[in-house]
Amino acid sequence: MFASRPVVHPMEVAAPAPAPAAANQAQQQQQPQQQPPGVLMKDLPGMPGTPSGLALRVTQLLLAAISLAAMSSTSDFASVSAFIYLIAAAILQCVWSLSVAIVDIYALLVKRCLRNRRLVTLFFIGDMITCAGTFSGACAAAGITVLIDNDLNICSENHCSSFQTAVAMGFMCSFCIAPSFMLNFWSVASTRVLAA
Amino acid sequence: MFASRPVVHPMEVAAPAPAPAAANQAQQQQQPQQQPPGVLMKDLPGMPGTPSGLALRVTQLLLAAISLAAMSSTSDFASVSAFIYLIAAAILQCVWSLSVAIVDIYALLVKRCLRNRRLVTLFFIGDMITCAGTFSGACAAAGITVLIDNDLNICSENHCSSFQTAVAMGFMCSFCIAPSFMLNFWSVASTRVLAA
Numbered sequence: 318m319f320a321s322r323p324v325v326h327p328m329e330v331a332a333p334a335p336a337p338a339a340a341n342q343a344q345q346q347q348q349p350q351q352q353p354p355g356v357l358m359k360d361l362p363g364m365p366g367t368p369s370g371l372a373l374r375v376t377q378l379l380l381a382a383i384s385l386a387a388m389s390s391t392s393d394f395a396s397v398s399a400f401i402y403l404i405a406a407a408i409l410q411c412v413w414s415l416s417v418a419i420v421d422i423y424a425l426l427v428k429r430c431l432r433n434r435r436l437v438t439l440f441f442i443g444d445m446i447t448c449a450g451t452f453s454g455a456c457a458a459a460g461i462t463v464l465i466d467n468d469l470n471i472c473s474e475n476h477c478s479s480f481q482t483a484v485a486m487g488f489m490c491s492f493c494i495a496p497s498f499m500l501n502f503w504s505v506a507s508t509r510v511l512a513a
Numbered sequence: 514m515f516a517s518r519p520v521v522h523p524m525e526v527a528a529p530a531p532a533p534a535a536a537n538q539a540q541q542q543q544q545p546q547q548q549p550p551g552v553l554m555k556d557l558p559g560m561p562g563t564p565s566g567l568a569l570r571v572t573q574l575l576l577a578a579i580s581l582a583a584m585s586s587t588s589d590f591a592s593v594s595a596f597i598y599l600i601a602a603a604i605l606q607c608v609w610s611l612s613v614a615i616v617d618i619y620a621l622l623v624k625r626c627l628r629n630r631r632l633v634t635l636f637f638i639g640d641m642i643t644c645a646g647t648f649s650g651a652c653a654a655a656g657i658t659v660l661i662d663n664d665l666n667i668c669s670e671n672h673c674s675s676f677q678t679a680v681a682m683g684f685m686c687s688f689c690i691a692p693s694f695m696l697n698f699w700s701v702a703s704t705r706v707l708a709a
Binding site for chain 1 (some may be wrong): 592593594595648649652653654655656657659660663664695698699702703
């Protein structure tokens with residue numbers, strides 16, 4: 318089973334139905350281009366293999382990289398476990414987003430469709446893990462940052478602005494993964510229903 | 514449009530197809546019982562209106578209540594913003610889980626089916642908000658608890674065991690909402706595809 322396949326143009330199916338005789342003829346002509354079972358016809362914006370999907374991945378990569386850079390630029394991040402966890406989550410996010418972005422670029426260049434059920438399930442699981450990791454890291458670091466800034470008021474002794482930047486970028490990154498995760502889950506659910 | 518409707522037994526549809534003439538007759542007889550468009554036939558365990566769905570809600574309610582009780586039993590929770598946020602998220606979770614549990618009990622008692630598209634979308638949005646709230650509250654409180662316990666080693670001056678219990682229950686609660694959220698999203702995606 319191939320992981321990708323040539324793009325099938327969905328607009329032909331959505332066109333108004335021709336007369337019955339012509340329809341039969343057209344159906345026979347289109348036979349070799351038919352969708353394999355369990356594959357969605359619609360290519361929603363943001364799904365893997367689309368330009369907007371690639372844009373989402375690049376945005377995630379940039380935001381995770383900024384979060385990682387802002388946090389690791391501080392000298393005392395190693396003394397707080399939550400900050401180390403955010404750095405680890407941001408590194409994982411960078412690796413994952415870069416990998417999927419490379420697959421997206423390949424798919425766009427050779428015009429292959431990535432709406433394969435196994436591939437979409439893999440993307441969904443990867444997105445779920447990285448989304449949960451980045452979001453939990455950002456939340457934990459936000460808890461510490463608010464404690465330092467608002468509760469204890471010891472910002473003068475710490476790099477509060479760097480911590481805040483890292484946390485904000487971590488949250489924005491996890492909000493950027495959410496659409497990819499949702500669209501992949503939607504795609505998995507739809508293909509399962511259509512295949513049933 | 515009614516939010517609930519009488520249960521339609523899906524086994525009749527899954528039965529082997531009778532002869533064509535008998536099938537037409539049976540179809541005419543079954544006309545009043547047909548599914549409205551955009552409603553899933555399958556009732557997966559854990560969905561609203563099923564006994565396992567009710568069990569999930571009751572578990573969420575209990576875990577959120579334990580987390581709330583453990584955190585609010587400490588005398589110094591009000592000095593840390595993350596702990597106050599966890600308490601607020603646990604209260605919201607209790608209210609939401611109790612409300613949906615009451616709807617589930619009603620649906621089970623009067624044997625109504627809750628697989629209506631609007632109702633499932635409402636459950637999905639509510640689950641998403643409460644799941645994100647409880648998970649982020651647990652993460653933020655976990656960051657502070659790990660800071661107190663591992664990084665600063667000042668557990669002797671704080672109620673570490675209560676904080677740890679509250680955080681653990683918060684995490685378990687958010688892991689209990691995840692199946693409800695996923696199943697409702699699956700149901701929304703499936704009904705949209707079937708209705709399209």
